[in-house]
Amino acid sequence: MLHLIHEAGAGHTGGGLSCLDILNVLYNRVLRVSPESVDDPARDRYVQSKGHCVEALYAVMADRGYFPDEDLSTVCHYKSYYVGHPTRKVRGMEMNTGALGHGLPICIGMALAAKMDGAPYRVFTLLGDGELAEGSNWEAGLAAAHYRLDNLVAILDHNTLQITGHTRDVMSNEPLDEKWRAFGWEVRTVDGHSYAALTAALTTPPPAGKPLFIIANTVKGRGVSFMENVAKWHHGVPSDAELTQALAELDASEARLKEVRP
Amino acid sequence: MFTPAAIAMLAKLGLKNGRANLEVFADTLQELATADRRIVAVTSDSRGSGKLAPFGKALPAQIVEVGIAEQNLVGITAGLAACGKKAFGVSPSCFLTARSLEQIKNDVCYSNVPAVLVGISSGVSYGALGSTHHSLHDLAVLRAIHNLTILVPADNVETREAIRWAACATRPVFVRFGKAAMPNVTPEGAAFEPGRASVLRDGRDIAFLASGETVVHALLAAGHLAERGLSARVLSIHTVKPLDTEAVLRAGRECRAVVTVEEHMVHGGLGEACASVLLQTGVRVPFRIVGIPDEDTVTGAQADIFRHYGISMEGLAATAEALLR
Ligand SMILES: [Mg+2]
Numbered sequence: 128m129l130h131l132i133h134e135a136g137a138g139h140t141g142g143g144l145s146c147l148d149i150l151n152v153l154y155n156r157v158l159r160v161s162p163e164s165v166d167d168p169a170r171d172r173y174v175q176s177k178g179h180c181v182e183a184l185y186a187v188m189a190d191r192g193y194f195p196d197e198d199l200s201t202v203c204h205y206k207s208y209y210v211g212h213p214t215r216k217v218r219g220m221e222m223n224t225g226a227l228g229h230g231l232p233i234c235i236g237m238a239l240a241a242k243m244d245g246a247p248y249r250v251f252t253l254l255g256d257g258e259l260a261e262g263s264n265w266e267a268g269l270a271a272a273h274y275r276l277d278n279l280v281a282i283l284d285h286n287t288l289q290i291t292g293h294t295r296d297v298m299s300n301e302p303l304d305e306k307w308r309a310f311g312w313e314v315r316t317v318d319g320h321s322y323a324a325l326t327a328a329l330t331t332p333p334p335a336g337k338p339l340f341i342i343a344n345t346v347k348g349r350g351v352s353f354m355e356n357v358a359k360w361h362h363g364v365p366s367d368a369e370l371t372q373a374l375a376e377l378d379a380s381e382a383r384l385k386e387v388r389p
Numbered sequence: 390m391f392t393p394a395a396i397a398m399l400a401k402l403g404l405k406n407g408r409a410n411l412e413v414f415a416d417t418l419q420e421l422a423t424a425d426r427r428i429v430a431v432t433s434d435s436r437g438s439g440k441l442a443p444f445g446k447a448l449p450a451q452i453v454e455v456g457i458a459e460q461n462l463v464g465i466t467a468g469l470a471a472c473g474k475k476a477f478g479v480s481p482s483c484f485l486t487a488r489s490l491e492q493i494k495n496d497v498c499y500s501n502v503p504a505v506l507v508g509i510s511s512g513v514s515y516g517a518l519g520s521t522h523h524s525l526h527d528l529a530v531l532r533a534i535h536n537l538t539i540l541v542p543a544d545n546v547e548t549r550e551a552i553r554w555a556a557c558a559t560r561p562v563f564v565r566f567g568k569a570a571m572p573n574v575t576p577e578g579a580a581f582e583p584g585r586a587s588v589l590r591d592g593r594d595i596a597f598l599a600s601g602e603t604v605v606h607a608l609l610a611a612g613h614l615a616e617r618g619l620s621a622r623v624l625s626i627h628t629v630k631p632l633d634t635e636a637v638l639r640a641g642r643e644c645r646a647v648v649t650v651e652e653h654m655v656h657g658g659l660g661e662a663c664a665s666v667l668l669q670t671g672v673r674v675p676f677r678i679v680g681i682p683d684e685d686t687v688t689g690a691q692a693d694i695f696r697h698y699g700i701s702m703e704g705l706a707a708t709a710e711a712l713l714r
Contacts, residue, residue, distance in 0.1 A: 223500040236468020266458035
């Protein structure tokens with residue numbers, strides 16, 4: 128993902144790193160989707176509401192085999208299908224997003240369609256915490272509980288930062304667990320960088336009739352010391368030197384992990 | 390709605406009273422949805438104003454109520470359409486096309502899902518309720534969005550055919566109409582082809598290029614002008630986008646003057662679309678756009694507002710004669 132953003136000269140580095148683990152868990156452990164079944168009506172649906180973090184999604188989907196890695200050297204280039212937000216021109220992408228506050232209403236329509244058809248698929252969306260200031264999310268919050276959409280999962284990338292700074296300073300939205308619970312959702316709060324916790328939260332069904340809201344506590348810029356919790360990395364693009372340092376830090380982390388669990 | 394002279398002209402032209410296009414829409418949708426379970430109506434506390442209460446009773450599994458939340462209405466409609474439903478999002482045009490414009494642009498048109506957006510009580514149908522409830526901007530804003538067919542049916546026949554066609558469309562469609570009873574201007578059984586204007590009357594002196602619920606007034610004006618020795622062509626441009634440029638150009642080349650008529654602000658609607666086609670093709674013809682001017686819109690019934698702005702037999706005939714003088 129960092130290579131991709133570096134090469135494109137644009138992208139959402141901080142938010143990408145904060146949701147990368149969520150996306151890895153979704154695409155490798157949770158979603159019943161595959162590059163071979165992009166048109167299967169029974170597939171799970173994933174709509175990335177925080178569309179600006181598309182680079183992380185591109186990286187995870189390429190890794191999963193939706194398209195070749197080499198395609199990603201064209202991200203944001205002239206006439207490339209791989210633009211700075213998800214579009215259906217990219218294999219496996221369900222909807223065009225990028226304007227905030229759109230994913231959840233769309234997913235309600237999808238989840239309703241599944242209920243009407245008695246289809247088994249589940250519908251997932253990923254929201255940013257700054258994005259929650261968009262009122263449409265709260266319209267959708269009412270509707271999901273009203274229609275008892277227990278096949279709908281909203282995951283909040285709760286990194287507590289947005290482009291201007293701390294979300295609590297820009298437009299405070301806490302306590303989010305109480306709010307979504309009051310809206311009638313099953314709420315689970317997890318470490319958004321723990322594969323085990325995310326997997327458990329995403330695969331354990333909610334109580335019948337309840338949509339599931341997962342507050343994934345994350346760190347913006349996760350894994351790179353000089354990016355972590357620094358708002359300017361919202362859409363900062365690493366220089367050559369910064370990229371080298373970031374990759375070295377991530378490689379070192381990987382090596383440490385392999386030492387602990389060979 | 391009509392002056393005594395206009396009522397006499399309706400009779401002379403054999404134009405029979407019809408129902409409200411809104412009612413025809415609701416009946417047609419219910420008929421289609423009874424046969425096709427994939428059809429779903431989505432309403433924002435608007436099933437009453439959309440005449441869809443019988444639909445909701447007859448087909449409760451095929452109606453989704455979202456409450457007073459138009460952004461959610463369009464997003465949900467798009468999601469349903471993306472998952473195999475033939476979803477019709479139904480809401481007053483004033484709210485549907487303003488409050489949820491971003492959802493129309495992104496979730497429906499940019500994502501290219503086969504959703505149908507139905508703007509009910511459009512234009513000045515809610516004329517007495519003030520500008521919050523007028524939709525005089527909808528065609529302008531939607532014309533500026535790529536990948537949307539815009540239908541403005543004139544009468545019951547065109548409304549029924551527009552809805553039937555939209556139910557089979559594979560790309561986004563917007564349809565708007567009003568709630569007043571409309572005389573039928575289209576012969577029963579006439580072909581309805583989106584993108585192809587209907588020629589309701591031929592003539593060479595003046596061409597009325599009209600859309601929606603103004604078309605009947607253009608037809609009456611044509612009848613009135615005929616009695617004064619002037620022949621008028623009347624087109625129902627039921628598809629504002631894509632525009633039937635051939636029909637517009639023929640009118641500009643074959644008639645001495647062109648008058649466009651619409652229930653919309655004079656900016657950005659049918660009139661400017663026609664002007665653009667004529668000018669860019671080098672067709673120079675005396676030309677006038679009749680619609681709602683850019684001012685604090687007068688209030689009252691739709692018929693009052695039409696008369697006030699010259700969208701009437703007498704008003705349109707006078708505009709044509711002035712242009713030909
Ligand atoms: Mg954030």
